[in-house]
Amino acid sequence: MAFIKRKERSKERFSLLLLDLEEYYFEQHTVYHVTTSSAKKRKIRGSLKVCSKSIIFEPEDHVEPILKVCFCVYLIKENNVVAPYRVERGDSTFLFHLEVSSKTEDVVQTLLQLHRASCLDKLGDQTAMIAANLQSRLARTSFDKNSFQNVSEIPHMECEAEMVTPLVTNPGHVCITDQSLYFQPLNGYPEQVVRIELHRVKQIYKRRHGLRPLGLEVFCTENDFCSDIYLKFYKTSDRNDLYYYIATFLENHMVEHTAESYMLQWQRGHLSNYQYLLHLNNLADRSGNDLSQYPVFPWIIADYNSTELDMMNPATFRDLSKPVGALNKERLERLLSRYRDMPDPRFMYGSHYSSPGYVLFYLVRVAPEHMLCLQNGRYDNADRMFNSIGETWKNCLEGATDFKELIPDFYGNDPSFLLNCLSLDLGKRQGGSSVQDVVLPPWAADASDFLQKSQKALESQYVSEHLHEWIDLVFGFKQKGSEAVAAHNVFHPLTYEGGIDCDSIEDPNEKIAMLIQILEFGQTPTQLFTTPHPQRITPRFQSISRTPSCYLTRSSFLASTSEDSSFEDLTEETRRLAWNNIAKLKLMSTHKIHKEAVTGIAVTRTASSVFTTSQDSTLKMFSRESNGLQRSMSFSNMALSSCLMLPEDKAVVCSSWDNNVYFYSIPFGRRQDTLMGHDDAISKMCWKDNQLYTASWDSTVKVWQCDSADIANNKRCQFQLLAEFEHEAGVNTINLNPAGTLLVSGTKDGTVTIWDTSSSVQLHQVHCHSGKIHDVAFSPDSRHILSVGEDSCLKVIDVQTGMMISSVQADEEQRCFCWDGNTVLSGGQSGHLQVLDLLSNKVTTRIPGHSGAVTAMWMNEQCSTVITGGEDKQIIFWKLDC
Numbered sequence: 001m002a003f004i005k006r007k008e009r010s011k012e013r014f015s016l017l018l019l020d021l022e023e024y025y026f027e028q029h030t031v032y033h034v035t036t037s038s039a040k041k042r043k044i045r046g047s048l049k050v051c052s053k054s055i056i057f058e059p060e061d062h063v064e065p066i067l068k069v070c071f072c073v074y075l076i077k078e079n080n081v082v083a084p085y086r087v088e089r090g091d092s093t094f095l096f097h098l099e100v101s102s103k104t105e106d107v108v109q110t111l112l113q114l115h116r117a118s119c120l121d122k123l124g125d126q127t128a129m130i131a132a133n134l135q136s137r138l139a140r141t142s143f144d145k146n147s148f149q150n151v152s153e154i155p156h157m158e159c160e161a162e163m164v165t166p167l168v169t170n171p172g173h174v175c176i177t178d179q180s181l182y183f184q185p186l187n188g189y190p191e192q193v194v195r196i197e198l199h200r201v202k203q204i205y206k207r208r209h210g211l212r213p214l215g216l217e218v219f220c221t222e223n224d225f226c227s228d229i230y231l232k233f234y235k236t237s238d239r240n241d242l243y244y245y246i247a248t249f250l251e252n253h254m255v256e257h258t259a260e261s262y263m264l265q266w267q268r269g270h271l272s273n274y275q276y277l278l279h280l281n282n283l284a285d286r287s288g289n290d291l292s293q294y295p296v297f298p299w300i301i302a303d304y305n306s307t308e309l310d311m312m313n314p315a316t317f318r319d320l321s322k323p324v325g326a327l328n329k330e331r332l333e334r335l336l337s338r339y340r341d342m343p344d345p346r347f348m349y350g351s352h353y354s355s356p357g358y359v360l361f362y363l364v365r366v367a368p369e370h371m372l373c374l375q376n377g378r379y380d381n382a383d384r385m386f387n388s389i390g391e392t393w394k395n396c397l398e399g400a401t402d403f404k405e406l407i408p409d410f411y412g413n414d415p416s417f418l419l420n421c422l423s424l425d426l427g428k429r430q431g432g433s434s435v436q437d438v439v440l441p442p443w444a445a446d447a448s449d450f451l452q453k454s455q456k457a458l459e460s461q462y463v464s465e466h467l468h469e470w471i472d473l474v475f476g477f478k479q480k481g482s483e484a485v486a487a488h489n490v491f492h493p494l495t496y497e498g499g500i501d502c503d504s505i506e507d508p509n510e511k512i513a514m515l516i517q518i519l520e521f522g523q524t525p526t527q528l529f530t531t532p533h534p535q536r537i538t539p540r541f542q543s544i545s546r547t548p549s550c551y552l553t554r555s556s557f558l559a560s561t562s563e564d565s566s567f568e569d570l571t572e573e574t575r576r577l578a579w580n581n582i583a584k585l586k587l588m589s590t591h592k593i594h595k596e597a598v599t600g601i602a603v604t605r606t607a608s609s610v611f612t613t614s615q616d617s618t619l620k621m622f623s624r625e626s627n628g629l630q631r632s633m634s635f636s637n638m639a640l641s642s643c644l645m646l647p648e649d650k651a652v653v654c655s656s657w658d659n660n661v662y663f664y665s666i667p668f669g670r671r672q673d674t675l676m677g678h679d680d681a682i683s684k685m686c687w688k689d690n691q692l693y694t695a696s697w698d699s700t701v702k703v704w705q706c707d708s709a710d711i712a713n714n715k716r717c718q719f720q721l722l723a724e725f726e727h728e729a730g731v732n733t734i735n736l737n738p739a740g741t742l743l744v745s746g747t748k749d750g751t752v753t754i755w756d757t758s759s760s761v762q763l764h765q766v767h768c769h770s771g772k773i774h775d776v777a778f779s780p781d782s783r784h785i786l787s788v789g790e791d792s793c794l795k796v797i798d799v800q801t802g803m804m805i806s807s808v809q810a811d812e813e814q815r816c817f818c819w820d821g822n823t824v825l826s827g828g829q830s831g832h833l834q835v836l837d838l839l840s841n842k843v844t845t846r847i848p849g850h851s852g853a854v855t856a857m858w859m860n861e862q863c864s865t866v867i868t869g870g871e872d873k874q875i876i877f878w879k880l881d882c
Helices: 002-007 101-119 123-140 236-250 259-267 273-283 329-340 356-363 368-374 389-398 447-458 461-474 481-486 508-521 555-561 573-580 708-712
Strands: 025-036 041-051 055-059 066-069 073-076 086-088 095-098 155-165 168-177 180-185 194-197 203-209 212-219 229-233 585-592 598-603 609-614 618-623 628-634 640-645 651-656 660-665 670-676 682-688 691-696 700-705 720-726 731-736 742-747 751-756 761-767 773-778 784-789 793-798 804-809 814-819 823-828 833-837 842-847 854-859 865-870 874-880
Touching: 025 055, 025 101, 025 123, 041 101, 101 123, 123 168, 123 508, 155 180, 155 236, 168 229, 168 236, 180 229, 203 236, 203 273, 212 236, 229 236, 259 273, 259 793, 259 804, 273 447, 273 461, 356 368, 356 508, 598 651, 598 854, 598 865, 598 874, 609 640, 609 865, 618 640, 651 682, 651 708, 660 682, 691 731, 700 731, 742 773, 742 784, 751 773, 751 784, 751 793, 784 814, 814 854, 823 854, 823 865
Parallel strands: 598 640, 640 682, 682 731, 731 773, 773 814
Antiparallel strands: 025 041, 025 095, 041 055, 055 066, 066 073, 073 086, 155 168, 155 229, 168 180, 180 194, 203 212, 212 229, 585 874, 598 609, 609 618, 618 628, 640 651, 651 660, 660 670, 682 691, 691 700, 700 720, 731 742, 742 751, 751 761, 773 784, 784 793, 793 804, 814 823, 823 833, 833 842, 854 865, 865 874
16 A cells, blocks of 8 residues: 555654645754743753744654644644644744754744745745745755765766655655666655666656646556655656656666557456556556545445345446446436536536545545645544445435545555554544444455455456446546547546646636645546547356447447457467467478569468469469479469468469459369459458458459359359448458458558448548558457558557557568467568567567568468468478477
8 A cells, every 4th residue: 555655664753744735844953842831941852844834843752742833833643643633822932942053043044034925915926935945945955966876876967856745745856877866855854865776667657747747757666556756847858858868778678568558468368457457547647646646446346235245246336337426317417407507617527536535535544644634634524534335335326526436445455444553533423433444345254355355346257348438438538528528427627637727827826726726626537548448358158248338339240259259268279389389480491482572372271282472473382292392373474462272272362463363273283263353453362251352452352252162163153243342542451350250451551441341331440550551460359450561560459449559669561470369470571580479569589581571471270380481582381399
């Protein structure tokens, strides 16, 4: 838990949480607090903290209370107990003797300046004067390079910044060297210097702070929402310079993940729902250090009354397609009625689903000082505290202004936020009972059991099938605009980036008030997706959905996944084993059988004969048994562009740049038929269930009916044109999904188009490459499409939504490939094969092969044999060595 982790850093009684919001701690001095009473005069030794709006005296004796002096006197932690502050009013006089008397005049001058600032009438003027004092202090000091861990360290840059922790920021100096990142607080608290070794850094994120691009967060651990340091800079340029320096240092040490790459891992089951939500929160500027942008998690469970939690009953779960405010139909009608009558800017909900107050509502038992800081030294009314999980859920459903979601702690492993382990006096409720531990639902034996069952619910089948709907609301395309209105997901403009432009507000008082309001009101996460989020791949036989997903309505997609219902079900053990060892491919033999580049490879079912086409206009038949060339055929004087084997191994079909398709009879050894099908070169073909699909540079894909039985019996075929798919540029490649219900095409202008073959309807069109597309293919489960192009990029597209979910920049142009949905074996311009892990976006292996570009690739059904052809006029046989 983030708060517990931070408390371990310091055992002092003093905390920056004793300051007011937007208050700075400048310096400290050892003093004696001189007290007088009717009995005797006492001198209490301690530390005097000079802050921008107050002075704080921390006695060395923990029995004595901490004194905070501003316009009134607060007594804090009397007898070292965390409790509401006691206010001592009246004309109190305090006498402090500095241990080093020579500093008295400087301290007095500082206090007089700060007192003058506090006496100004307008908040903007007060803030400006304090900021000027702070900047003056920062300008008069610099980073102490004696703090370097190693004398050989070379400094790269130094600037001013503030270290951000929940509710407070601490100004100081940042310095980065070739080895470490340092932060030196102006006041030396909580440490003289904070050091982070660069080689330990796992992730860095740019952050919005107060809706402005000033933050930077550094993580030395993964899968955690508590970072090692969060810095807020005064200039965006300083933030960016530091970010790019660290990113450059780390580019060989860590993988930069995007929302799309995490999505692919989550879809494939390589990330849990919990891990995926944490990653999305991180990418969307949510931080455990910033309570106005604390990580947000959904309410999952809707049943807090039963004695047993039935994970197979859809009624157990909350409807994830709706925001909390829209879950209660009657309340929603009232909110919509008000919304329709509201002047611009209109909003449906007057409070946000995540704010500092809501976060501390849940965490008051482990972070009481944060709650006291936020609420001016007081706890909330006992009846409004976090008393019961069931009551809180009921209020979120029925309350007029309560629309809050949950925080990650509800799905973590530390139950302390549900228990009053600190024995805090949180008040008494109307019935007379005191606020102690949170009341758990009947199905939870204890707090640990509650967390375990919550974790199980979050990873359940129902949630896995519907979590993408909640992501659409919070991080996705239903967050803003007309889609948000339709989804009843419209919050106050203050919560959105760009909703209120604080920099355009000229009045300093109004500007400061607006910034404080933004920080206290809560902020909507940065939008990560602008199109519908794909559903997770889950085994359909376990489905307990109330209704089908709104993204699975197309009959073509349902048909394509009816048999191959999930990635895990589709992949047989032998194929999985082969792909796990694909880097162990061994070159078996090479054969130079053509005079120009090889363009296509087709193999008989027994793998005894291999047919290849080439730009030399010939079709060659290579015998695996005799290990030599058996036949050579030429149909025209123009290049052949591809070939495929028809069922029963009776005929090979070849496409040509002369606009024709040629049918070659294997038993009779001659050309059997010719299809004059296009107005320009034919680039690629596919075959499924007596239908031939031909792609051409004339910007069309045509579908032909032709009976393979006629061809097998050496009869001329009656070709019937069934459909024609129009494109805006020449079509360079096509591919069918395993069921034949979907076709994907790739064009010369870099566009990928997905078609429904049964209705000839275009489902999605994605312009994803900056140049010609060389090859496209569906994943074995038909969920994704991979394309490679002359821009050296590999792109993964989600079939359901048409969203491009991954983009990998290769170090060279890739011309052809085979893949299993996670791993890609591709042939590049240099002639080498490369193995790419799409989940980590890393090339894991490079295998030398051809002396020119790899232009064709074939893999057998067991994924254990590969044949490649190249511009070096050779074909190469590869075998898996495992």
